[in-house]
Amino acid sequence: MNAPLDSTQRQALRAELLKRREALLGTLALHQGDASRVQHAREILLQDGDDGPQRDADREVDLAFTDHERHELAEIGAALQRLDSDDYGVCSDCGADIPFARLQVQPQALRCVTCESSQESRRGGVPHALM
Numbered sequence: 001m002n003a004p005l006d007s008t009q010r011q012a013l014r015a016e017l018l019k020r021r022e023a024l025l026g027t028l029a030l031h032q033g034d035a036s037r038v039q040h041a042r043e044i045l046l047q048d049g050d051d052g053p054q055r056d057a058d059r060e061v062d063l064a065f066t067d068h069e070r071h072e073l074a075e076i077g078a079a080l081q082r083l084d085s086d087d088y089g090v091c092s093d094c095g096a097d098i099p100f101a102r103l104q105v106q107p108q109a110l111r112c113v114t115c116e117s118s119q120e121s122r123r124g125g126v127p128h129a130l131m
C-alpha cells in the first residue's frame, strides 16, 4: 500500500541523487588520479618480488570497483531524467509504486523489492561485476 510520490518527496530524492552523483564523480576522479600513481608505486615496490598473481588480482579489484561506480553514475543520471516523469518511483516490472523508504535508500531503483529480488535470482547470483 504505497502512495505515489508527492513533490516534496521528489525534491528530497532529487537532492539525494545529486549528492550521490557529486560523491561518485569525486570518487571516480580520485580513482583515475590514483590509478596510475598507485600502479607505479606497486611496480617499484614489487620490482624484485615474485608477486605477479597478487598484483593482477589487485588490479582487477580496482577495475571492477570503477566499473561499478560508472554503472551507478549512469543509473543516477537516468533516475534524474526520470524524476520529472511519471515513470519515476514506479516499478518497471510490475508497475507498483516503489515505497519512498526504498527510494531514500536507493533513489535510482527501477524496481520494487519483490521484482528486484526475483531479478537477482534470475541472474543466478552472479556478482554484477562479472556480468
Ligand SMILES: [Zn+2]
Pocket: 091, 092, 093, 094, 095, 096, 111, 112, 113, 114, 115, 116
Ligand atoms: Zn515490481
